[in-house]
Amino acid sequence: MRPNFFHHLHPPSIPARQSRWRYTLGAGGTAVFLVLVLIVTGALEMFYYIPTPGEAALSVQTISFLVPFGGVVRNLHFWAAQLLLVVTAVHLARIVFTGAYAPPRRFNYLLGLALFVLAILLDFTGYVLRWDQGVQWALVAGTNLIKTIPGIGNSLYGALTGGAQPGGATLIRFYAWHVFGLTIAVVVLVGWHAFRVRRDGGIAVPPPALREDNERITRFELVRREVLAMLLVSAALILLAVCLSAPLAPAIQNMNASSAEAGAPWFFLWVQQMLKWGDPFVWGVLVPLLVLAVLALIPYVLPLPVESELGRWFPKSNRLAQIVLGMIALSVLILTLLALLSSTNAN
Ligand code: HEM
Numbered sequence: 001m002r003p004n005f006f007h008h009l010h011p012p013s014i015p016a017r018q019s020r021w022r023y024t025l026g027a028g029g030t031a032v033f034l035v036l037v038l039i040v041t042g043a044l045e046m047f048y049y050i051p052t053p054g055e056a057a058l059s060v061q062t063i064s065f066l067v068p069f070g071g072v073v074r075n076l077h078f079w080a081a082q083l084l085l086v087v088t089a090v091h092l093a094r095i096v097f098t099g100a101y102a103p104p105r106r107f108n109y110l111l112g113l114a115l116f117v118l119a120i121l122l123d124f125t126g127y128v129l130r131w132d133q134g135v136q137w138a139l140v141a142g143t144n145l146i147k148t149i150p151g152i153g154n155s156l157y158g159a160l161t162g163g164a165q166p167g168g169a170t171l172i173r174f175y176a177w178h179v180f181g182l183t184i185a186v187v188v189l190v191g192w193h194a195f196r197v198r199r200d201g202g203i204a205v206p207p208p209a210l211r212e213d214n215e216r217i218t219r220f221e222l223v224r225r226e227v228l229a230m231l232l233v234s235a236a237l238i239l240l241a242v243c244l245s246a247p248l249a250p251a252i253q254n255m256n257a258s259s260a261e262a263g264a265p266w267f268f269l270w271v272q273q274m275l276k277w278g279d280p281f282v283w284g285v286l287v288p289l290l291v292l293a294v295l296a297l298i299p300y301v302l303p304l305p306v307e308s309e310l311g312r313w314f315p316k317s318n319r320l321a322q323i324v325l326g327m328i329a330l331s332v333l334i335l336t337l338l339a340l341l342s343s344t345n346a347n
Contacts, residue, residue, distance in 0.1 A: 006226075007219045011202070016215040017311050018203035019222055023098065026229045027091035028197075031115075033230050034084040035190055037237065038122075041077035042179065049129070051175035053168050056131035057251035064248060071245065078246030079237055081123050085267055088116050096298060096325045099305025099318040100204040106299040108196040111189055113296055118186050120267060125178040127265050131171055134249035136257075138264045139166050141275075148281035165255055205311035263343055270335035273342075291328055298324065 017023065048067055050059040063070040092112065095101050101109035128139050143161050147153045162169025197203065208214060264272040274283035302321045309315030314322060 001220060003219065006223050010219040010222050011198070013216045013218050014202055014222060015205055015211070016217045017205045017211070017213070019217060019225060023311060023313075024203060025090060025094050027087050027094055029226055029229060030087050030233055031084060031091060032190060032194070033233055034080045034087060035186060037080040037234075038077060038084065039183065039187075041073050041080065042183075044073050045077060046179060051129070051172050053131060053171055053252065056129065056171060057249075060130055060132070061248060064245070072241050075241035075244070075246050076237055077126075079240040079244070081126060082266075083233075083237070084119050085123055088119050092116060092295075093325065093329065096318075097322055098204070098313055099310060099315050099321070101299040102204065102304045102307075102310070102318075103299075104200045105196075105204060108193060108200060109299050110296060111193045111196060113292070115186065115189050115193060117292065118182055118189065122178060122182045122186065123267060124265065125174045125182065128174050129171070129178060130248070132249040132251055133253075134247055135265075136252050136255070138268065139170075140255065141264070141272075142268070143170070145280055145284040149285060150281070167255065203311075206308050210308045211311075264339075266336070269339035270332045273335040273339040294324065294328065 045063060048059055048063045048070065050056060060074070063074050065071065067073075095109060095112065124138075124142070128135050143157060143166055146157045146160055149156060160170070160173065161167075162173055205211065263269075271284055271288055274287060277283050298321050302324065303318060305315045305318040309317050
């Protein structure tokens with residue numbers, strides 16, 4: 001068979017261990033595919049979405065109920081965005097729990113972390129674009145957190161929202177960031193991240209001398225596996241999009257009304273829970289930034305995995321990094337569950 005464009009993205013052959021599902025979980029590749037789905041479905045939504053406070057929620061309803069296949073396209077966009085966060089978090093966990101961030105892959109770990117942050121920001125800005133009562137609390141509380149940053153808070157708030165409170169200028173700014181600024185940054189970083197994977201010698205496995213097996217697979221087999229994974233992910237996405245609709249609520253009437261649903265999107269529930277403990281700057285800004293700093297420092301300050309232990313789960317040599325990530329993940333999970341419990345009690 002003559003190789004096509006997709007075959008040329010890979011080297012002619014790679015060690016079989018680099019492409020085992022049980023090692024990589026296929027999470028990085030799935031994330032790339034979800035980014036592509038998001039770009040295509042998001043571009044289609046742009047034909048109908050209107051980024052003004054008076055029309056935004058109505059245009060989302062038009063997409064959902066009146067535009068042919070609009071509901072499916074919107075649901076695909078919504079579910080691909082939620083899955084991207086889950087899959088990226090799983091990918092990050094795989095990288096730390098297998099020690100794949102060790103040099104020469106330290107820099108690529110940071111590129112990946114930047115992608116994770118961008119994916120969260122894309123999800124949040126996209127969520128706000130609904131401009132309905134379901135997003136009102138998170139919009140007001142989230143942007144107010146910016147004001148609490150000492151010194152630069154107020155000017156940062158002004159730059160982000162374009163006024164003294166969220167309004168038309170905020171919506172158009174969030175829209176521009178969502179469809180332009182953040183999306184371009186993700187596309188550039190995904191390309192750079194994938195290029196670095198190749199440049200750093202492919203997926204982390206022990207050097208040939210320390211490998212137990214030297215079996216290799218061809219690029220044809222690799223592309224076959226990737227296509228299979230894409231088909232499975234597409235099937236899951238279509239099933240979700242057909243069975244479970246993305247949320248909708250009545251348009252925002254009054255930005256100061258307190259009757260709006262008081263809840264952050266699921267990926268910020270852990271922050272919402274911490275905000276109950278007091279100082280919004282400490283719990284809403286400083287602690288999340290500290291968590292990010294700890295994640296970024298993992299490959300630089302904690303003991304690194306040894307070469308012979310690469311390519312397998314939970315190596316002994318980087319146990320401390322695994323414990324640190326495990327504790328962060330457990331804390332975020334417990335805080336999220338507490339937030340969910342208190343919102344069901346309140347209803
Ligand atoms: C949108 C987000 C992301 C995309 C699209 C993405 C994509 C990929 C792909 C396709 C691979 C190669 C295959 C694989 O390991 O599954 C990879 C590897 C890698 N990624 Fe990511 N990634 C993302 C986020 C992250 C994050 C959050 C981290 C860690 C903080 C990270 C760190 C790495 C590292 C270190 C490698 C090399 C792995 C190895 O050699 O075993 N990536 N990424």
